[in-house]
Amino acid sequence: MARVKEDITERMKNSYKSLVRVKTLGWIVSACVVALVCRAFYLQLIRGSYYDKLAQDNCVRVIKIPAARGYIYDRNYTPLVINKPSYTLSLVPYYFDTNPDKQQAYNSIAGILGMDPAEISQKMEESKQPSEFNLTPVVIKRDLSEKELSLITEKKITIAGLFVTQEPKRWYENNSTASHVLGYTGEITADQMKIGRYAGLRRAGDIVGQGGIENVYDDILRGEDGAMYILTDAKGRQKEVINTIEPKTGKNLVLTIDYRLQKFAEKLMDRYNYNGVVLASDPRTGEILCMVSKPDYNLNNFSGNIDVKEWKKLIRNKANPLTNRAVQGLYSPGSIFKIAVGCGALNENVITSDDSFLCEGIYWIKTWPYKCWKRSGHGWVNFEHGVAQSCDIYFYKVGLKMKVELLNKYALMFGMGEKTGIDLPGEKAGIVPSREWKRKNDRTPWFPGNTVMMSIGQGYISGTPLQILDIVSSMANSGYVMTPHLMKVVTNDARRILRTYENKELLRLDVKPEVIDKMKDAMRIVVQSGRGTGGKSRVEGLGIAGKTGTVQNPQGENHAMFGAYAPLNNPEIALYILVEHGGGGGDVAAPLAGEIFEFYFKTMREK
């Protein structure tokens, strides 16, 4: 009985409790609704006229003020890239649509700019798609001339929706100098906007670096865009500027490039109208002192308005002026690869430096003849003589003793087949063949003939000029290579250093010091003694060591190459020259190296 009673009281208590709780909920809801009503009352009635004014003034256009990109200097603060003001004409579709006669407006704008009215209307239509963006200005023409600017400014009164903004434009002081290193800027492409680096950060119409340093260090060079609030009338015509947020200029970049050396090397190549590469670096730090890739292009053609004709000409040019041969061109390393082969052979005790091989000018593998570059033959050749004379048959025999496995091992050890990690876009890795590689890519087994070709740096093996420069650098440094790089420091306008490139070791050779000494000695003989192939690079009073290379190629004349460093003790500069279809390395490339060394050590030091 008591339990039932208890149960009933419990239930009554519970239902009373929930009634109270529902009522509580009701009060909470009512309070919240009252709060909303009060707020609406405050906003709409008490502050109504204030907000109404704001809404009317909300013909405020926000216009982006693009930040100027940072300057780029050479290592001595010679300006390479600066900015110049340029003017851009945009149309705001929403306001432009209020013009009574759009076609006439198109015609008069087109008349001033020398464009086709249809082109402008097409641009407008294309960017019009979602109506939400109708207030976003559509860029019609960048880099207006002064005459265009003044004529357009007059038209602003009669045509609604015209906007002229000032934008800094890139200016390359020396037109084509170091064009591949510097790279150009341009509007971000649709594909680029999707990459992680830019995704969400850049919008259509933003300018980003499209090649070279401009691309790699885009984040450093670009500043923060500012904004300008412009009051317009109901038709979108500019009335006054209310507020301006100043853009922040990007940071400046100091490169490792020495402008004087770069310019000298470019002129040198121009003098003979050579296509090819001149690469120089400081082997102790990996700093690139000059990087010439010929043919090149005028960077100022890419600034502001890209000249379509000029662009097509560049694209169609069979010599590929846009390619940076120094990091994107793949070439057989040629006889310079013999440095790696020779070091490998001595290091693995495949031969000793005194072993001699007979060169009769031709070497037969079964029925296939492999010739030495010197048809008459070198006679009995030892290590020193083999390197100095670049005797092919000596290296054929050494290579056959080493077999492809060891050749492959030392090619990789000297940095072939792997990107150097230089701060430039699009670097290639090259190919270091092996038995497996050939089976996979060629579907044929490895033949002794392949070994023979590989041992003189021809056949399947290929690398970029930069990698070959690193082979030379490894000798200059007696066994290690620093990562090549172009950025020296980042500074602000007051030249205060914000960031410094930290030199890194790229690779270290696992080769005995006495072997390296032997090779360096042989390389010295290449240049300094009458017996060497690189004698034409000699400079009075300067110790130079080097290695020539001549690479056969099916397209025509041989490629001439020369890799060298100087001085002999504590080398300060490593150099690599490639002249496409130039002829013999010793005859064509070595003299250029001599001139560059002379300029670097004499003319540049005197000043």
Add this chain to the structure above:
Amino acid sequence: MSIKIPFLDVARRYYRNMNPVLLICTILLMCAGAAAVYSATGTSGNQFFAKQLIWYALGFIFMMIFANINYNNLLAVANWLYVLFMLLLILVLVMGQTSLGAQRWLKLAGFQFQPSEFMKIVVALALIRFILVSQRDPFSWGNIGKMLLLAGLPIALIIKQPDLGTSILLIPLILAVFFMGNMPAKKLWVILGTGIAMLPVVYLFLKDYQKQRIMVFLNPQADPLGAGYNIIQSQIAVGSGGFFGKGWAHGTQSQLNFIPIKYTDFIYAVISEEFGFLGTLILLLIYYFLIMEGLKIVKLCKFTGGKMLAAALTTVIFMQIFINIGMNIGMMPVTGITLPLLSYGGTSVLVIMIMLGILQNIYREYVKAEE
């Protein structure tokens, strides 16, 4: 003499005893929503408007269907629904459609839908079932822990999408279930207290843009062009509406696209600008009647399960209204919560309609029991 139409006679049993206030409010809101969506999207063609009408029609049908499914049956299959929607949530994370940087959408048979929206109903059902099943002491600390886990898992998954708005809505829902389940007041205070104490910790886990939204809510003028833009522009829209508004489809703020995502999250700003304080007041009154009717159903229902369910659904609807309008007039930080029945969007309309259908059903079951 009445004319007998045989079909209507049969159909009558499916639509009789509907709660009239709820029904009228629903229809009025649909009309207001259609007008607002039309005005907000008029410039970009009428496909939004047409789609919204289709969603309303579909939603209405769903409401009628759920008004005819005994809510006890829903409670009976609550566990299965819970498992199913958890799987769908995981599926969204794995292969969902990305929209505005968040993965919330799932494409099913050509339809995109947001499982997280449905999760509001499902979590309520699962919790209530748990309370009903554990008869002895449903609110022992052990059980509370289990229930928090039950609700916490979907919340975690929804936060991961990331959809902070929907996951925040689940919190008042849980509290409403506890509250109407007659949880002892002391324990309720303890839970509330710990929850508030945990807030600073939660803040640390927020994404940068979410933190930014909160900072901007506190001071919109700090970044008037970026994060503060939404708040400032929608406030200008609301405020400039004045007493009578600028007239339908004549709001400068909305027609000139100053209001961001104006046909979903900021549709209230459009209405306020175009219909003024008067329109706002009427709209708030409609919502107020709707919510109060929901609470009346809570009161009328004789069963704890129905009470809790009705309370949970009413609370969620109300919280959506409050948070959405709050963020439109600068009282709440910006979260992606839609305005019930007014915002454009299929899932959002459907879910609210289903909720109203369930509320109707709870009412009809009550009437049936009384008869």
